[in-house]
Amino acid sequence: MFDYLFIPNILYSSKGEYSTRRTFTSLETVVFYVFAALALAGALMVISFKNPVSSALSLVLTLFSTAVLFVLLLAHFVAVIQILVYAGAIMILFLFTVMFLNLKPESLKFESKHLGFKVSALLVILLFVGYFASLGFKKGLFLSNTSVSEMEGFGTVQGVGTTLFIDYLLPFELTSILILVAIIGVVIIAKKRAN
Amino acid sequence: MIVWIILFPLIGAVINGLLFASGFWKKVCRGDEHSEHSISSLIASGAVLLSAILSTFYFVQLLSLDPPQRQIIQELFVWIPSGDFTVSFELMFDTLSSVMALVITWIGFLIHIYSIGYMHHDKAFAKYFTYLNIFVFFMLILVLGNNFPLMFVGWEGVGLASFLLIGFWYEDNEKAYAGRKAFIVNRIGDFGFLLGIFLIFFIFGSVNYQDVFGKAIDPAFMSAVPGVTITAIGLLLFVGAVGKSAQFPLYVWLPDAMAGPTPVSALIHAATMVTAGAYMMARCNVFYSQSPTTQMVVVSIAAFTAILAATIAITQNDIKKVLAYSTVSQLGYMFMAIGVGAYAAGLFHLVTHAFFKALLFLGSGSIIHAMSDEQDIRKMGGLRKSIPITAITFLIGTLAIAGLPFLSGFFSKDEILAALYDRGYTIHWIVALITVVLTALYMLRLYLLTFEGKSRVPESIKRYVHESPYSMTIPLIVLAVLSIFGGYIGVPDFMGRIIGLHDTNLFEHYISPAILLDNAKEVGHHLFGHWALVGFSIGGAALGIIIAFYLYYFKPSAPGEIANEIEPLYKASNNKWYVDELYDYIFVQPFSYLCTMAARFDQKIIDGAVNGVASVLKDTAYTLQTAQTGVIRSYATLMAIGAAAILIIIVLW
Amino acid sequence: MNISIEHYLVLSAILFVIGAYGVIVRKNLIIVLMSLELMLNSANLAFVAFSRALGDMTGHVFMIMSITVAAAEVAVGLALLVSIYSHRETLDIDVLKLLKG
Numbered sequence: 001m002f003d004y005l006f007i008p009n010i011l012y013s014s015k016g017e018y019s020t021r022r023t024f025t026s027l028e029t030v031v032f033y034v035f036a037a038l039a040l041a042g043a044l045m046v047i048s049f050k051n052p053v054s055s056a057l058s059l060v061l062t063l064f065s066t067a068v069l070f071v072l073l074l075a076h077f078v079a080v081i082q083i084l085v086y087a088g089a090i091m092i093l094f095l096f097t098v099m100f101l102n103l104k105p106e107s108l109k110f111e112s113k114h115l116g117f118k119v120s121a122l123l124v125i126l127l128f129v130g131y132f133a134s135l136g137f138k139k140g141l142f143l144s145n146t147s148v149s150e151m152e153g154f155g156t157v158q159g160v161g162t163t164l165f166i167d168y169l170l171p172f173e174l175t176s177i178l179i180l181v182a183i184i185g186v187v188i189i190a191k192k193r194a195n
Numbered sequence: 196m197i198v199w200i201i202l203f204p205l206i207g208a209v210i211n212g213l214l215f216a217s218g219f220w221k222k223v224c225r226g227d228e229h230s231e232h233s234i235s236s237l238i239a240s241g242a243v244l245l246s247a248i249l250s251t252f253y254f255v256q257l258l259s260l261d262p263p264q265r266q267i268i269q270e271l272f273v274w275i276p277s278g279d280f281t282v283s284f285e286l287m288f289d290t291l292s293s294v295m296a297l298v299i300t301w302i303g304f305l306i307h308i309y310s311i312g313y314m315h316h317d318k319a320f321a322k323y324f325t326y327l328n329i330f331v332f333f334m335l336i337l338v339l340g341n342n343f344p345l346m347f348v349g350w351e352g353v354g355l356a357s358f359l360l361i362g363f364w365y366e367d368n369e370k371a372y373a374g375r376k377a378f379i380v381n382r383i384g385d386f387g388f389l390l391g392i393f394l395i396f397f398i399f400g401s402v403n404y405q406d407v408f409g410k411a412i413d414p415a416f417m418s419a420v421p422g423v424t425i426t427a428i429g430l431l432l433f434v435g436a437v438g439k440s441a442q443f444p445l446y447v448w449l450p451d452a453m454a455g456p457t458p459v460s461a462l463i464h465a466a467t468m469v470t471a472g473a474y475m476m477a478r479c480n481v482f483y484s485q486s487p488t489t490q491m492v493v494v495s496i497a498a499f500t501a502i503l504a505a506t507i508a509i510t511q512n513d514i515k516k517v518l519a520y521s522t523v524s525q526l527g528y529m530f531m532a533i534g535v536g537a538y539a540a541g542l543f544h545l546v547t548h549a550f551f552k553a554l555l556f557l558g559s560g561s562i563i564h565a566m567s568d569e570q571d572i573r574k575m576g577g578l579r580k581s582i583p584i585t586a587i588t589f590l591i592g593t594l595a596i597a598g599l600p601f602l603s604g605f606f607s608k609d610e611i612l613a614a615l616y617d618r619g620y621t622i623h624w625i626v627a628l629i630t631v632v633l634t635a636l637y638m639l640r641l642y643l644l645t646f647e648g649k650s651r652v653p654e655s656i657k658r659y660v661h662e663s664p665y666s667m668t669i670p671l672i673v674l675a676v677l678s679i680f681g682g683y684i685g686v687p688d689f690m691g692r693i694i695g696l697h698d699t700n701l702f703e704h705y706i707s708p709a710i711l712l713d714n715a716k717e718v719g720h721h722l723f724g725h726w727a728l729v730g731f732s733i734g735g736a737a738l739g740i741i742i743a744f745y746l747y748y749f750k751p752s753a754p755g756e757i758a759n760e761i762e763p764l765y766k767a768s769n770n771k772w773y774v775d776e777l778y779d780y781i782f783v784q785p786f787s788y789l790c791t792m793a794a795r796f797d798q799k800i801i802d803g804a805v806n807g808v809a810s811v812l813k814d815t816a817y818t819l820q821t822a823q824t825g826v827i828r829s830y831a832t833l834m835a836i837g838a839a840a841i842l843i844i845i846v847l848w
Numbered sequence: 849m850n851i852s853i854e855h856y857l858v859l860s861a862i863l864f865v866i867g868a869y870g871v872i873v874r875k876n877l878i879i880v881l882m883s884l885e886l887m888l889n890s891a892n893l894a895f896v897a898f899s900r901a902l903g904d905m906t907g908h909v910f911m912i913m914s915i916t917v918a919a920a921e922v923a924v925g926l927a928l929l930v931s932i933y934s935h936r937e938t939l940d941i942d943v944l945k946l947l948k949g
Contacts (some may be wrong), residue, residue, distance in 0.1 A: 032851045036859050043863050043886055047870035052878050059882050062863075066889055073856070074902040078908050082892075085915055090885065097926045098878060101933050120949050125839065125865045154905070163905035164912070171909075177915045182920035186927040192934075765932050825945035 032072060039065035051105040052098045056091060063087040074155040197269050197288045198247045199776035200296060201335040207242030211235055215321035232311070232320050239324035243331055247300035254293045258344050261710050265290050268341060273689065275344070282402060287341035294542065295338040295474050298549050302466050303331050305670040309557050310458040311668035313564060323363060323456070328357035334352055338474060343392045343402040346475065350388065350439065350684045351470045353526045354381045360463065374727035380448040384438015387786065391431030398424055404478070411481040412711050422486065429482045429489035431769040436472030442530060443500040446523045447775055453515040456628040457560030460515060465522050465552035470545045473529045477538045477710070484536055484712040490551040493534030494615075501527030503772070505633035509640065510758075510768040512571050514559045517641050522552060524630060528611050531627060537614035538710050539703040543685040544607035547700075550681050551595040554674035558589040561671065562645060563661045567656050577650035581660045584668045586646045588675040593642045597635035598736040604680030605732075610687055613728050628735050635739025643747040662696040856897035863890035877932075877939040880923050888918045 042062030049055045065085050070079035164172055213219075221235075257265045267288040275282040288296070307327060314323055333356055337349025355378075361375025392402060398420055399407045412417045417425075424431075436442070441449040452464050463469070476483060482490055499523045508520035525548050532541030563570055563583050574836070579586040595604040607632065615624040630731070652660065685702035746753050758765040767773065822833075863886060870883025892911045899907020933939055 024853075029851055032855065036855075039859065039863065040866075043866040046882055047874060047879070047887060052876060052921055055879055055882055062886065062887060069856070069859075069893065072851075073896050075896045075899070075911075076907055078896060078911050081915065082914065085919065086885075086889070090919055093922060093926060094878070094882060097930065101930065101937040101939075103876075103878065103939070107946055117864060125868070146858050154903070155908070160908050160912070161904050164909050167906070169948060171913060175913055179916065179920055182923050186923050189924070190930050432934060827941045827944070828872060835868050 028072060029066065035065040035068045035072075038062075039069070052103050053095065056098060058092045059094075060091050061088050063091065076155050077157050077160045078155070197249075197253055197267055198271055200246050200287070200288075200300075201332055201339060203242040203245040203249070204230050204328040204332040204335065207239050208325050208332060210238050211321050215319075216324060225346065232315065232566065235324050236307070236311045239328050240304065240311070243300060243304045243307050246331065246335065247297075247304050250293065250296040250300050251422030253288050257288070257290065257293055265708050270311065278394070279400070280402075281634060282342055282344050284345065285341035285403070286339045287613050288339060288402065289709055290705050290707075291474070291478060291542070292338045294546065294706065295470075296335060297340065297597060299331065299334050299467050300545055302549055302553050302674075303327075303423055303462060303674055306458045306462045306553065308558070309461075309560070309667050309670040310456075312654040312664045313333040313458055313560055314456065319363070321704040321789040323360075324604050326356055326359045326363070326687070327459075327462070327470035328467075330360065334471070336372075338472055341404055343395060343404075343407075346478075347388065349383075349632070350435070350475075351385065352469065353463070353471065354378060354385070354439070357381070357452070357463050357468055361452045363459070365730060367454075370454040373448075373451040377448040377452050381438050384445055385437045387431045387434025387438070389435075391428055391435065394424065394428050408481050408711055411485070417485070419809040426480055426486040426488045429479070429486050432475065432479055432482070433489065433493055435530040436476055436530070437496070438472075439475075440469045440472030440526050440530070441523050442472075442496055442527065443503060444774075446500060446504070446777060449523055450516050450519040450771070453513070453519050457515065457556060457563060459558035460519070461553045461560070464519065465556050466549035469522065469526055470529070470549070473526070473541055473545050475534060476530070476533045477542055480536075480538050480710050481712045483533070490534050490536065494531050494620055494623050495532055497527045498626045500524070501531065501630045502626050502633070505637065506632045506768055507752075507771050508767060509633060509637040512573055512769075514562065514572055514641065515556075515570060517572075518552070518555055518559060519635060521555075521634065521638065524634065525552065525596070527630075528608065528627065528809065531610040531623060532614055535614050535618045535620055537618075538698075539685075540607070540610040540614050541707045542706060543702050544611055547595070547603040547607040547678070547681055550674055551592045551678040552601050554588060554592040554671060554678055555596070555754070556784075557667070557671055557674065558585055558592060561585040561667055562589075562594070564653070564663055564667070566652070566661050569656060569661050572644045574651055574653060574656075575645045576648045576652065578660065578665075580653075582662045584662060584671065588668075589646070590642055591675045591678055593638045597638050597740060598631060598732060600733055603678050606682035606685050606687070609729055609732050610685065612732050613687070613725065613814055616728055628731060631732055632739040633744075635736045636743050643743060647748060648751060686727075690729075808838070853897055853901040857894060860890045860894040860897065863887075863893070876932060877929055877941055877944075881922065882927070884925075885918065885922065888914060891893055907909065 020141050042058045042060075042065060045058035046055045046062065048059065063082060067079045067082045067087070070082060071078075223231075233529045255268060256267070263502075268285060269287075270285040271285050272282045273281060292484045308326070308492055310323065310327065314320055317323065328354060333349045333352025335347055335349070337353060340349060358374045358728060360374075360380040361377050365371040365374070395407060396402050399410050401407055434492045449469070453460055455463075481491070502773050503528065504520040504523035508524065511517045511520065525544070529541045529544050530540070536841070561582065562575070562578065562585060565578070565585070566575065569575075591602070593600040598605045598608045612624060612627055612631075615621075615627055650657075685700055687700055746757075770776075867883045867886035867890060870886065874880055874883065892914050893898050895907045895911045895914065897907075899905065899911075929939065932944065936944065938944070
């Protein structure tokens, strides 16, 4: 969908003279890397901050970045939904609860003695993830992003609506029941007992 | 319909047993013991009487047939259908089994009548009659069965009934142990018997009498069978007979079996069960007649048993023990006859022995009843005036067993002695002759010490000495008559010829169709003719009687002096030659040691293993429990690690 | 360099791992719940990526369902959290161990 933009790359040769080389960098790549970095940064901040409010706001950042990535993937409707519902309603709920409970920033000394273990565990897990991913590339598990025959209205409201209400009507209805149950549950749980 | 012969006692037993066990009688009679007893005894005795009448009826029917065809067979149902090995519940009433059936049922009936009086005071009256009927049922199956497994069923069944009845008063431990001893020693014999049956099936391919005996007398078939096998079969079956019929070395249970009620001793351990071995061997005559080795073994053991038992009997002081050893001795006689091939003689002695031994036992029961349960003859004496009927019948029985001429015992014993001599078993004949002397000696001793002479009865008992009621004396009288006149069915030929009768040995003629093979080879020395042999046996009996009279009537102090002179011998004889103690030392103690070891093994090792498994599991559970801390974080950690592990495994494989 | 689907998936995996790490390590219950949301978000990213790669709208639909479920779960979780806090005055998950076996 996006055309290649012509962005000049200035390269400095070792001789001191400069030449202009035309390389093709797609806008898509740039946007991807920027917002991926933002998402990662946000995630790392979520798990690092002492203050719950800061953590919540970092999570909002991550969700926003993910929404942009959704747009890159031609999932416009879903991106907007993510911002509205996830970043909007759910995170507001988190912040509300934090404020309501008046939570203080906690002392973040990693009270557990095994900080080193945890860091190394994280690294190992990341390593495994990378390993699997690369395995997947080699085995051809994933498809390259070549032009795929897209259905009519891919990613638009019309497309989502068609799939949702024709192919997945039953799960849709069940989801509404789920929400109802959750509402009832929440009301019962959070009600003040008369004691 | 010969099955009804065995069904009547069974029905009687079931009715008595169920109704006794359920307390039905008590409710019906509302505590009136007399009517309770009446109903029980009526059912039981009536059942046996019906059997007896039926047996007689079929006996008469047999007589109307030609001798070779004297057989009534009735098949009821197929018991074991197993391919080649088919056993059916089949009954056969032929001459041999008819004799046994008549003896069992009629003498059984008399003993039932006697028991009504004898067991009058007993609490478990109906139980006693149930057991008696069970015994008659199984004994009849034993003699009427047409194949070996069925005989074995009866064999085991009478062993069971014997156990139940010996240990009838089981509250007394000693009596219960006596029952147990009888059953266990019997079992040893049964083992040999079973092996014999297996061998028979292996060789002949069937266990049916007709099939097996038919093949066994067929020379063509038998030429392919090695002689050793027939000997083996004969010996194995004889082992069973040694157990059941109390020969050496398995006779030790019979004297202990006197712990049971006296009518039981009369029926089971005198007249019927112990004779099952003799019946079995007479039935299998084809095997014994073809194997001289087995015959020698049988006769030798029988002779040894006879004289051994007689030497013990002369020093015993308990009436019933004397009679018990006498039974062992007389059984030896029967087996001697069967061992040499004179089957008819052995069976004839079986019949006459049933008469006078039952008489003697019932008489002793009457004495014991009169003496308020005292059984030691040293405390008796001079009872003839107090209990005359018992005394006279007892005397008749004594003289019969001693072999007084013209009483039944004379004819049967004489025939056995003659058979031994005629077939060349001279040594055994001498042993048997000595035993005749001893028999007369100890039996007359018993009579004299009990009924004659000065009374040694303790004062406390003396005034209660009374004659027994009619229910007990009438069977005594009937048996006495039989003991006197019963012998005339088997008068040997040479005697009958004197008064001009031919073929007087009715018994032998009657039995002969069942005796399929009889090696009646007269290879004796013929140094002495028939009459000389008769003279020898009469002389022996007379010698015994005279010695007895001398020792116990005319000079009562003499036995004491003699006993002092030969004290070790006397003590050994009185203690049964210490055979029981020997068995205990050789067999019982090592075995109980083994059992203790096994029990300890079971406790320590097997239980230990089971408990060990349980405790291992418990410890594992305790260890695993530590993982359930309730700390969410560790749960989450473990879940993450687990999920990663699964992913790794899936992707790598 | 073209962005292919693998890039998105790797990103999703890394976000997931960071979220898992947050669940395991952090002490405060609210932070734990937020990390949980992070994990869910990464899964949604993977869904949509696959949906683009396969040209099927199913992924989008699933993602919507996922958001719904996440919303319900957050609601209930926060309600529980409020209730726990009002009883126990603490949100330290190391202290909340009544479920000890």
